[in-house]
Amino acid sequence: MDELLFLRQEVAPELLAGVWMSIKLIVPSAIFGFFIGIVSGVFRVYGHPVLKRLAGLYVLFFRGFPLLVQLYLWYFGLPRIGIYLSPFAAAVIGFSLCSGAYHSEYIRGALLSVKKGQLLAAYSLGFSKIRAVFSILLPQAMRRALPGNGNEFIYLIKYSSLAYMVTCIELTGKGSILANFYFKYLEIFAIVGAIYLVMVSIATWGLNYLEDRIAIPGFGRPKYN
Amino acid sequence: MLQGFIVISENLPYILGGIWVTLTVVVGALIMGLSLGLVLSVAQVYGSRVVRRTVGVYVWFFRGIPLLVLLFLFYFGILANLQIELSPFIVSIIVLGLISSAYQSQIIRGAILSLPEGQLKAARSIGMSDSKAIVFVILPQAIRLSIPGWTNEYTIILKDSAVTYALGVTEILARSRHVAERTYQHFWIYILAGCIFLLLTYVGTKLFQILEEKVRTPGYTQ
Amino acid sequence: MADQTPVLRIQNIKKSYGDNKVLKGVSLELNRGGIKVVIGPSGGGKSTLLHCINFLVGLDEGRIYLNGKEIIHNRKRELTAYRQKVGMIFQDFNLFDHLNALHNVLIGPVRVKKLPKSEARERAVAELERVGLRDHMTKYPAELSGGQKQRVSIARALAMDPEVMLLDEPTSALDPELIGEVHEVIRDLASGGMTMLLVTHEVGFASSLADEIFFMEDGKIVEQGPPQKILFNAECDRTREFCAKIGRLHNNSS
Numbered sequence: 180m181d182e183l184l185f186l187r188q189e190v191a192p193e194l195l196a197g198v199w200m201s202i203k204l205i206v207p208s209a210i211f212g213f214f215i216g217i218v219s220g221v222f223r224v225y226g227h228p229v230l231k232r233l234a235g236l237y238v239l240f241f242r243g244f245p246l247l248v249q250l251y252l253w254y255f256g257l258p259r260i261g262i263y264l265s266p267f268a269a270a271v272i273g274f275s276l277c278s279g280a281y282h283s284e285y286i287r288g289a290l291l292s293v294k295k296g297q298l299l300a301a302y303s304l305g306f307s308k309i310r311a312v313f314s315i316l317l318p319q320a321m322r323r324a325l326p327g328n329g330n331e332f333i334y335l336i337k338y339s340s341l342a343y344m345v346t347c348i349e350l351t352g353k354g355s356i357l358a359n360f361y362f363k364y365l366e367i368f369a370i371v372g373a374i375y376l377v378m379v380s381i382a383t384w385g386l387n388y389l390e391d392r393i394a395i396p397g398f399g400r401p402k403y404n
Numbered sequence: 405m406l407q408g409f410i411v412i413s414e415n416l417p418y419i420l421g422g423i424w425v426t427l428t429v430v431v432g433a434l435i436m437g438l439s440l441g442l443v444l445s446v447a448q449v450y451g452s453r454v455v456r457r458t459v460g461v462y463v464w465f466f467r468g469i470p471l472l473v474l475l476f477l478f479y480f481g482i483l484a485n486l487q488i489e490l491s492p493f494i495v496s497i498i499v500l501g502l503i504s505s506a507y508q509s510q511i512i513r514g515a516i517l518s519l520p521e522g523q524l525k526a527a528r529s530i531g532m533s534d535s536k537a538i539v540f541v542i543l544p545q546a547i548r549l550s551i552p553g554w555t556n557e558y559t560i561i562l563k564d565s566a567v568t569y570a571l572g573v574t575e576i577l578a579r580s581r582h583v584a585e586r587t588y589q590h591f592w593i594y595i596l597a598g599c600i601f602l603l604l605t606y607v608g609t610k611l612f613q614i615l616e617e618k619v620r621t622p623g624y625t626q
Numbered sequence: 627m628a629d630q631t632p633v634l635r636i637q638n639i640k641k642s643y644g645d646n647k648v649l650k651g652v653s654l655e656l657n658r659g660g661i662k663v664v665i666g667p668s669g670g671g672k673s674t675l676l677h678c679i680n681f682l683v684g685l686d687e688g689r690i691y692l693n694g695k696e697i698i699h700n701r702k703r704e705l706t707a708y709r710q711k712v713g714m715i716f717q718d719f720n721l722f723d724h725l726n727a728l729h730n731v732l733i734g735p736v737r738v739k740k741l742p743k744s745e746a747r748e749r750a751v752a753e754l755e756r757v758g759l760r761d762h763m764t765k766y767p768a769e770l771s772g773g774q775k776q777r778v779s780i781a782r783a784l785a786m787d788p789e790v791m792l793l794d795e796p797t798s799a800l801d802p803e804l805i806g807e808v809h810e811v812i813r814d815l816a817s818g819g820m821t822m823l824l825v826t827h828e829v830g831f832a833s834s835l836a837d838e839i840f841f842m843e844d845g846k847i848v849e850q851g852p853p854q855k856i857l858f859n860a861e862c863d864r865t866r867e868f869c870a871k872i873g874r875l876h877n878n879s880s
Contacts, residue, residue, distance in 0.1 A: 244602065365481035520718075531786060623765075
C-alpha cells in the first residue's frame, strides 16, 4: 500500500512531466521529418540532377549514421565549429533529419511505383510537371508510402528516448533520474516501458484508422502489427 | 583542422578497435534473434490459439519499448533483482537479441505465409508429418525468402548497437566519445564514427547479397 | 479378379465451408486396377472430394476405408501411412520450389520412408526415367515447363509406392501442346495396372481410359456408369447437357 502511494505521489507527477516532454519532442520531429521526407523524396525522383544528387547524399548519410551518433554530432560536435544548440533543439533537429531520410525512401519508392501513364495523362491534360507531381502522383504515392511512413512515426516514439543521452530530460531521462534517486530500478523502468507500450499502441491504432479512412479501391494496404 | 586530423589519426587504432566489439554484439544478437525468431514464427503460424496469442504479446512487447529502456530494465532492474551478474556486453547481446527475435519472427512469418498453400498439402500428400513438412519443405523456402529482411535487420541492429554505449560497452561510439572528450575534436570524431558505421553497413549489405545469390534456387523469383 | 475388397472405399463424405455445402454425401469404391473418372461443372466439388479423400481438407462427416480398414485420421501415424499409400497429383503441381526435380522425388523416400540415400536415389532416378525426365533431373521447378513439372509430381507420388492415385485435373493448368506428354504418362500408369481416381475435363481421354465415369454436380454424384453410357446415353438431363457442351468443346479443339 505504501508502495502504491509512493508511486502515486512521488513518481507519477515526475513521469507525467517526462511524457509531456517526450510528446513535445516527438510531434514536431514527426511533422518536420515527414515534410523533409516528402520534399527530398520528390527531389530524388523528379528533381534537377544536382538536387537528385544532394537528396541522395542526404539520405545516404542520415540513414547510415546511427541516430545516437547524429545526436552527438549536433549536441557535442557543432559547438566546436561555433554553433550552440540547446539539448531540446539538438534532439528535435536530430530526430527530424534522421526520420526525414527514412521517410524519403518510402516516398521515393512509392513515387516510382506509380504507373508511368499517370504522368503522361496529366501532361496530356496540360498539367505542368510540378502540378502533376503534387496533384496526381503524390496523392497516389502517399497511399502506398503510408505503411512505411507510419512505421517511421512509431520508430520515432521509441527513438525519442535517445534524447536523454544528450541531456534532454524526457520520459526515459525522468525514469532514470527517479530510479537512481529512489533506488527502484525494476519498478520504475517497468512503468516507463509500459508507458512507451501505450504510446506505441495508440499510435499504431491511430495510423490503422487513418489508413482505413483514406483507403481507395485498388490500393492494397498491409496492416501494421 | 590539420591539427585535428593529426590527433584523430593518432587515436584511430583505438576507435577502430571498437569495430570488433560492435560486430560481436551485432552478430551475437542476430544469431540469437534468428534462432528464437524461427521458433517464434513457426509457433505463431502453426501453434494453437494460446501459443499464437503468447507470441503476439511477446512481439508487441519487444517492438513497443525503446532499446534504451529495455537495456536499463534488464541490466539495472531485472538482472540486479534476480542477483544475476552479467557484463554489460552480454546483457547488450541478450537484449538486442530478444528485440531482434521479435522482428525476425515477423520476417520469417511473412515468408512462411507467402508460400503457396500447395507446398504444405503436397508434403502431406506424400505422407510427411506436419513437423517434417515444416522442417524440410516450408522453412528451407521461408529462410531463403527472409534474407532481404535480414539484411535490413542487420543494418538496424548495427546502428542500434551504438546505444549499448549507455551501459558502458566499449564499442565504436563509446571509444569515439572517449577520444573526443580528451582531444576536443568532437565534430570530426563523430563524423568519423558515423562513417565507420556507414562502411560496416555497406560491407554487410554486400555480404548478404552474396549469400542471397549463393542460396538462390535457380529460376526462382518471387 | 481374386481380390474383391475395394482398395479404397469412400462413404458418405460431407464438407461445407460456412453455409456453402460443397460435398453433400459422396460415396464411391475403387477396385484394384480400376480407373474411375469424375467429370462435372466447375464448383461442383470434384477437387474438394479428392482433397478430402487425402484428408488434406478436413471432412465434416464420412468414412474412408483403405483395403477394408477404416482410416482414423486424427491418429497421426495412421494418417501419414495412409497418405503414402494414396498418391496425389495436384492441378498446379505443387512441386517443392526449393528442390530440383531429383530431390523433389527423393525427399519422400528419404524423409518419410527412411530409405538409405543411395537406394532412394536409385528409385528416384528410375521414377524420373519412367516419366521421361531423366535428363532434366537437376533442373529446378522454375526451370521446367508445366508438362515437365506435372511429370515430376507424378514421379514424386510414384516413389512412395502408392496403391491408389488421385489425380486432380492434372492437365488443366497446362498449355494445350503440353497436355499430351502428361496423358501419355497417365496412360502408361493405367496399362501398368495402377488404381486411379481422376478428375478431368478431357472427356475423350477419360472415356478411353475409364471403366466408370461419375458425373458430379452440386456436391453430389448425379449419375455413374460406363463411359459410353454417361457420355452418349445419359439418363439424367443435366449429365446429357454437360456432356454435349463439353463434347462440342472437345471436338472444336481437336
